Amino acid sequence: MTKPDQFTQAVRAWVDISAQRSMRGWSHHAKASGLSMPQFSILMQMYYRGTCGLSEISERFEITSAAASQHVDNLVQAGLIERTEDPHDRRAKNIRLSAKGKSMIEKGIGERYRWIDQLAEGLSEKERERTAEALVVLTEAARKLDQS
Amino acid sequence: MTKPDQFTQAVRAWVDISAQRSMRGWSHHAKASGLSMPQFSILMQMYYRGTCGLSEISERFEITSAAASQHVDNLVQAGLIERTEDPHDRRAKNIRLSAKGKSMIEKGIGERYRWIDQLAEGLSEKERERTAEALVVLTEAARKLDQS
DNA sequence: CTTTTTAGTTAAGAAGGCTTAACTTTATAC
DNA sequence: GTATAAAGTTAAGCCTTCTTAACTAAAAAG
Numbered sequence: 142m143t144k145p146d147q148f149t150q151a152v153r154a155w156v157d158i159s160a161q162r163s164m165r166g167w168s169h170h171a172k173a174s175g176l177s178m179p180q181f182s183i184l185m186q187m188y189y190r191g192t193c194g195l196s197e198i199s200e201r202f203e204i205t206s207a208a209a210s211q212h213v214d215n216l217v218q219a220g221l222i223e224r225t226e227d228p229h230d231r232r233a234k235n236i237r238l239s240a241k242g243k244s245m246i247e248k249g250i251g252e253r254y255r256w257i258d259q260l261a262e263g264l265s266e267k268e269r270e271r272t273a274e275a276l277v278v279l280t281e282a283a284r285k286l287d288q289s
Numbered sequence: 290m291t292k293p294d295q296f297t298q299a300v301r302a303w304v305d306i307s308a309q310r311s312m313r314g315w316s317h318h319a320k321a322s323g324l325s326m327p328q329f330s331i332l333m334q335m336y337y338r339g340t341c342g343l344s345e346i347s348e349r350f351e352i353t354s355a356a357a358s359q360h361v362d363n364l365v366q367a368g369l370i371e372r373t374e375d376p377h378d379r380r381a382k383n384i385r386l387s388a389k390g391k392s393m394i395e396k397g398i399g400e401r402y403r404w405i406d407q408l409a410e411g412l413s414e415k416e417r418e419r420t421a422e423a424l425v426v427l428t429e430a431a432r433k434l435d436q437s
Numbered sequence: 438c439t440t441t442t443t444a445g446t447t448a449a450g451a452a453g454g455c456t457t458a459a460c461t462t463t464a465t466a467c
Numbered sequence: 468g469t470a471t472a473a474a475g476t477t478a479a480g481c482c483t484t485c486t487t488a489a490c491t492a493a494a495a496a497g
Contacts, residue, residue, distance in 0.1 A: 276303040277299050
């Protein structure tokens with residue numbers, strides 16, 4: 142990498158501003174629903190990745206299994222996730238979002254992305270089309286990075 | 290807005306994947322440098338917005354001025370920011386990054402955006418040009434949202 | 438079949454972040 | 468010029484998160 146060229150510059154600027162925007166409504170919703178950030182993050186992971194074990198949570202968030210267990214326990218008591226025994230390995234637990242947890246997260250996502258609708262209103266039809274195309278290209282490329 | 294159309298969909302997907310990517314190296318760097326997330330976020334704000342008063346910090350992060358004062362104090366003692374009296378209003382303090390704080394954040398930013406360079410490698414010259422243009426348009430529009 | 442590993446839980450305690458409340462100092466309003 | 472408001476600090480205490488350590492139960496290894 143020699144210097145921040147035009148592409149890098151453009152991506153950085155957008156990532157910055159979009160991340161900031163998204164985080165705003167995000168932590169708002171977390172607070173409003175009485176959840177702490179870690180709790181909310183765990184629910185978020187459940188939403189995108191589906192059922193998992195406790196160990197996966199502790200790995201992903203780089204906390205001890207004790208900490209993960211405590212978080213999960215709180216969320217279970219709040220009725221937001223379900224914890225059942227894994228039939229194939231009775232030491233392990235299967236953890237998944239409850240219906241209540243799911244709808245909660247979906248509301249949070251709506252909150253997180255409301256600004257995108259406002260953004261759309263500030264653009265012409267043509268601009269929306271062209272930027273959407275560009276983002277699809279970028280998203281594709283980013284996904285490939287994840288797999289490598 | 291009636292339903293998530295193509296534009297919204299594309300923006301969401303990209304925001305998701307880019308935010309995730311950026312956050313990864315991000316909290317890593319924060320931990321590695323012995324700073325908590327709130328502390329790191331404050332430094333980040335200083336970096337992008339320059340000098341500010343204490344009240345701006347408490348507003349931006351939605352914490353009391355007491356909490357902001359404590360954070361700032363820690364950062365001053367760590368040599369990462371400087372706190373001086375505002376000559377125009379002697380009640381107020383001017384808070385700005387120190388050289389040490391600046392280089393620290395810049396290292397963090399490098400960490401945060403390393404993946405963008407990898408992303409660039411996966412695209413053709415033409416794609417880079419066109420996506421960069423689109424992102425400039427989006428960034429502009431998002432900035433306008435902030436001002437309204 | 439015994440030993441060791443793995444998954445998870447529980448309890449106790451340390452560390453950090455945030456709040457309220459009381460206070461100082463300076464600016465603004467009347 | 469006095470009263471009020473604003474910027475910031477300090478101290479005390481609450482709450483959350485996280486960790487370590489001791490534990491149970493089940494699977495895997497030998």
